[in-house]
Amino acid sequence: MLIPDDRKYSVTHEWAKVEGDKVRVGISDHAQEELGDVVxxxxxxxxxxxxxxxxxxxxxxxxxxxxxxxxxxxxVVETNTDILNHTERVNESAYDEGWIILIRMSDPSELDGLLDADAYRQIVEEASH
Amino acid sequence: MSFIANTIPEQAAMLDTIGIRSLEDLWDPIPASIRLNRPLDLSPALDEQNLVRHLQRIADANVHLDRNLSFIGAGIYDHYCPAIVSALASRGEFATSYTPYQPEVSQGMLQAMYEFQSLICDLTGMDMANASMYDGATALAEAALMAVEVTGRTRVAVSEAVHPHYRQVLNTYLRSAGDEMILLPARRGITDAASFEDLLKGPPACIIGQQPNFFGCLEDVSNYSNAAVRCGALSIISVDPFTLALLKPPGEMEIDIVTGEGQSLGLPTGFGGPLLGIFACKRDYARRLPGRIVGATTDSEGRRGYVMTLRTREQDIRREKATSNICTNEALMALMASIYLVALGKEGLRETAEICVQKAHYLQQHLENELGLKPLFQSKFFCEFAVTLPIDGDELNQRLLQQGIIGGYNLRRRYPQLPDSMLVCVTETKSRDDLDRFVQAMKECIAS
Amino acid sequence: MSRYTHQNPLLIEGSVPGRRGVRTATLDVPAHSLGDMLGAENLRRELPMPELSELDVVRHYTSLSHHNYSIDSGFYPLGSCTMKYNPKVNDRIAAMPGYSRIHPLQPEETVQGALQIMYELQAMLAEIAGMATATLQPAAGAHAELLSLMMIQAYYRHRGEEGREVVLIPDSAHGTNPASAARCGFTVQTIKTGSNGNIDLSGLKAALSTQTAALMLTNPSTLGLFETRIAEICELAHQRGALVYCDGANMNALLGIARPGDMGFDVMHFNLHKTFSTPHGGGGPGGGVIAVQRCLEPFLPVPVIIHKDGRHYSLEEDRPHTIGRIHSFYGAFLVAVRAYAYIAGLGADGLREVAENAVLNANYIRAKIAESFPAAFPQTCMHEVVVSAGGLRRHGVKALDVSKRLIDYGFHPPTNYFPLTVPEALMIEPTETESKQTLDTFCEALIQISREAEDDPELLRTAPHHTPVSRLNETAAVKKLDVRWSTGG
Known part of the structure; x- marks a missing residue:
């Protein structure tokens, strides 16, 4: 299971990657796997x-x-409309081409409340036991 | 009667496997304080023969359409139902199956539903249809709620010429959801197109009409789609699908949603149930459509097969966010309607529909020419028309009943503003002799 | 066997221009121009319908029927659906012209038999429920739920308690419960199941408030367990002014044994197509019934059947507090006729035997397969048992694979993945009409499958192997939506 450490995660399985004053958001590899083929x-x-x-x-x-x-x-400053017709990208490239929205942060301190890769991995592993 | 297979020794062996001593022990989880400590108060059990006799006796208290001439329609139509329909639909493989949750063992019903959807699309001229709903009234209510959802508006405009029961059901649903119903008046039997203009001031979620309308009159359906486009609402038309054998399909007039009552397609009148709700719409609303939808796909070896699709709209997955709470459809009734449609086929449907139209017009003319009963409305009609009466409609129906005839629907039951009148329905089940007999009976009953 | 595994062409694919089927009528009045009668502007140009002979149609649907599993074909242990034998005599009775050939708008005096059936069936069902009265108007179970919630809503509006906006629903409930509540504008709040499979009482106490309109419970629950503290639960809800609704999908377990009304429920629904043996027709017609205590009677949908002087039955519409009309006419009458015949044939003792054998059969399965598929909760179950296939996960096999493999053994699979609270759930409801032999064969198949999972998991993952189609691509079905043939208009 892929959990890159260049970004943060939420307990609801979204990832958030900081890009300046913005944050790119998608769902984790674990989330896409649990869901199955996104349609x-x-x-x-x-x-x-x-x-x-x-x-x-x-x-x-x-x-x-x-x-x-x-x-x-x-x-919300941008949404990934490409995936609407190519939903498989959410499965095949959850962390890259399958991103979902771009948010301009109003309170960057909120990032501290998110999980880092290790903490997220722990949550996922606990859930599957 | 009993349909239980287990014998007493078998029950004993089973109790042994479970590890309890008596059937009574099975009820241990139920506290004694809430158990029923007496037998249910019901009539004594009947064997099969006596059961049939008992229910035949009750049935005999009903005056049924095989023994009596009937001219009542008003939403339920007595068309001839060919033997093939019940012969095939009553096959246990169809009748005793559940919802096709396991597609590999349910291809028969799934394909039949895919074909039903296709037939309904072809009849209505719409892009897609669901695999049926409870009845015409609830299908219409579901359509209105869908329009509320799509537009974010809370008012629903409905013509006074829509079936009064349907409007009542619509009102029940809307009131509960906190939405409002606006009535569009009818003039001379037709929805007043001028009233559509008023809608521009406070645009509704949808504009609802019926074709042929409750008075039997043919409306200009394009009025609904035109008005809907102008005020950003959805147009909804409730149809009798049987009439679409001849009438222009609403899809050609850019209607957004077509609903209807499918009973006229080979289903028994059955005291009004079970019925067959029809629901078809433009493709844009694919994800908003309530009810079950069957789609074609392929299996791992590339063979064509059918599954229930767009399932995430439904209650068992989406729970409180589902497009509707509906679980059951009317699959067996949809199957009967499909068999009816294809057993008659292109030629048979047109022919049967035309015979209804011809006979209805024959009767209308004879009532007018021989009895002077003028049509209440001047509009074109299909197989149902209203005539003005010189006497009270209920009184006339009582007299007709003495002659073994069930008269038409007394419009004043729901439209007190109308004069004494009768909504008369004629289908292909009435022979020329029947029609002549009705004219004669009307003459006698009005005179007496 | 090829007849049973071949692909069936679509109706439209067998259509031949000019071929015709049944002729139902002949014109015997002078013909006029259709354009004159209907208006040329109202006529359709073409009618894209298949053109087949009557025999073509018979063969088509007979062939489709060969590809459809049913109770008549075999064991159908679909949990929560009560797939019991549908007595043939009930179909014969429902087909009597005195029932099937009457019009809903005929004068009342010409349908006294029909009204009598409805009136008496309501009384029978009220007795079985332990409630004051019942209505047969709902077309199905979910419809009954919706209307019950509308009645609850009307009840509070009438009492001026409009702040009651929350409906409490256990996490194990049928999806129709929250969907129906949402339809009426209620807010849904989920109640957790405790570790013993019953409602977590402390959680319930915390959730109940002056905002609670109703608590919706399925009893026995979807876990197949009787809610042992139900009387206390109902009392708690009543103390906070809330009503308690019983989803009666599982009433087969309780017929003549215990009654929701005696437990404290205020309103409940029955599914005639489950408990009372009416055929489900591949997904309908269903038949829904609502039974209520006196407090909800004024809000019943119209029309209500009245039997005033003890002789004449009539339909009453003018009821000031009614929620209104909810069906085109009076509900699924011909379904009601079958349910009436079922109850009249069985009587009180027969109904009790139904419950006894339904529960006996479920517990027998629970005991027989316990080693391979342990029950989610070990206690005595009611009419169905929920087991977990979680033990097979180590072989890479899921509940779905077990279900699909059961098809190869000639059985309809149980309900999978429901309730959502049990991992890898298989929900097995045998019903009372199955024999010990059938149950034995079924249990042996399940045990055999658990062995196969160990020896040859691929066999399960690719099952079923002997059906006209194998597992279907449901993703493609959504992404390349094909919901009608395209040869038409």
């Missing part, structure tokens, strides 16, 4: 203001739906 994504509108923990969209496989939670507060 549909519900993305927010660009410009939407999110508070940390808000549901900003949903990702669906054939038999499951998972809400997506904002790992930090801020404004």
């Amino acid at each position: 549909y994504l519900d993305l927010p509108e660009v410009g939407r203001i999110l508070s940390k923990g808000d549901v900003f969209g949903a990702v669906e496989s054939v038999k499951a739906v998972s809400d997506l939670y904002a790992p930090v507060s801020g404004e």
Whole structure:
């Protein structure tokens, strides 16, 4: 299972990668594996203001739906519309091409509340035992 | 009667395997204080023969359509149902199966539902249909709620010429959800198109009409789609699918959602249930559609097969966020409708529908020419029409019943503003003799 | 066997231009122009319908039926669905013209038999439920849930307690419960199951408040367990002014043994197509019934059947507090006729035997397969047993694989992955009409499959092997949506 250490994670299995004053968000490799083949994504509108923990969209496989939670507060500045027609990228490239939204952070200190790779790995491993 | 296979020695052996001594021990988890300490208060059990006799006796208290001439329609139509429909649909393989959750052993029903969806799309001219709903009224209510969801608006505009029961059901659903219903008035039997203009001021979620409408009149369906486009609402038309053998499909008029009652496609009148709700829409709404949908796909060896699809809309996965709470559809009724449609086929459907139209017009003319009963409305009609009466409609129906005839629907039951009138329905089940007999009976009953 | 494994062409693929099927009528009145009668602008140009002979249609559907598993074909232990034998005599009765050939808008005096059936069936079901009265209006179980919640909503509106907006639902509940509650605008709050499989009482106490409208419980629960402290639970809810709803999907376990009304429930629904043997028709028609205590009676949907002078039955619509009409007519009448026949045939003793044997059969399976598939909770179960296939995970085998392999042994799989609270759940409901021999063969198959999981897990992962299609690509079904043939208009 891939858990790159260049980014942070949430307990709800989103990853957050800092890019200047912005954060790129997607779902973890573990999350995509649990879901199975992604067939549909519900993305927010660009410009939407999110508070940390808000549901900003949903990702669906054939038999499951998972809400997506904002790992930090801020404004949605970009969404990955390419994945709407290529949902398989969320499975095949969860950490790269399968990113979901880009948020301009309003409170970068919130990043401290997220998990680092090791802590996230521990959570995932505990869950599968 | 009893349908239990286990014998007493077998029960004893099973109890032994479980490790308990008596059947009574099975109820240990239920506290004695809430157990029923007496037999249920029900009539004594009946053997099969006496059961049939008992229920035949109760059935005999009903006046049924095989023995009596009936001219009542108003949402449920007595069409002839060919033998092939019940012969095939009553096969145990179909009738005693559950929802096809395991596609490998349910290809029969799944394919039949895929074919039903296709037939409904072809009839209505719509892009996609679900595998059926409870009935015409709840299908319409589901459509309205879907429009509320899609548009984010809370008002629903519905024509007064939509079946009164359907409007009542719609009102029940809307009231519970906190939404509001606006009534569009009918004039001379047709929804007043001028009232659509008022909707521009406070645009509703949807505009709902019926074709043919409850009065039997043919509406200009494009009025609904045009008005809907202008105010950003969805257009919804409730249809009798049987009439679409001849009438222009609503899909050609850019209608967003078509619902309807499929009972007219080979289902028994059955005192109004079970029925067959039809729901079809434009492809844009694929993910909003309530109810089950069957899709084609392939198996690991590339063979065509069918599965329930777009499942994440449904309640067992999405729970409180589902598009609808519906679990059951009316699969067996949808199967019957499909068999009816293809057993008659392109030619048979058109022919049967035309016979209904011809006979209805024959009767209308004879009532007018011989009895002077004027049509209540001047619009074109399919196989149901309203005539004005010189006497009270209920009284007339009582007199007709004395002659073994079930008269038409008294419109004043739901439209007190209308004059004494009767909504008369004629299907292919009425011979020319039947029609002539009705005219004669009407003459006598009005005169007496 | 090729007849049973071949691919069936679509109806439209067998269509031949000009071929015709059944002729149902002949025109015997003078013909006029359709354009004149209907208006040329209203006529459709073409009707894209298949053109087949009657025999083509018979062969098509007979062939489809060969590809459809049913109770008539074999054991169908689908948990929560109560797939018992559907007595043939009930179908014969429902087909009597006195029932099947009556119109819902006929004058009341011409349908007294139909109204009598409905009235008496309501009374029978109220007696079985231990409630004041019942309505047959709902078309199915989920419909009944929705309407019950509407009645609860109307009840609080009437009492001026509109702040009651929360419905409490256990995590093991059917998905229809939260979906129905959401439809009425209620907020759903989930209650956890305790370690013994029953409701966690302290969690329930904490959740109950003056905002609680209702607690929805399935009893026996979807774990197949009786909620032993149910009387206390109902009392707790009542103390906080909340109503308690019983999802009666599992009533087969309790017929004549215990009644929800006596436990403290205020309202419940029955599924006629589960407990009362009406055929489910591949997903419907269902038949829903709501039974209520007196406090909810004013809110029942209309029409209500009245039997005033003890002779004449009539339909009453004018009821000031009703939630309104909820079906085009009166619910699934022909389904109700079958349920009536079922209860009338069995009587009180027969119904009790149903519950006894349903519970006996489930516990027998629980005991027989315990080593290979341990029950999620070890105590005596009711009409169904939830076991876990989690032990096979070490072989890379899932509950789904076990289910699919059961098909190769000639059985319909149990319900998988429900309730959501049990890992790798298999929910097995044998019903009372299955014999010990059938159960033995089924249990042996399951035990054999657990051995196969160890020896040849691939055999399970690729199952089923003897069906017209193997596992289907459900991802492609969503992504390349194909929900109709495309030859038409």
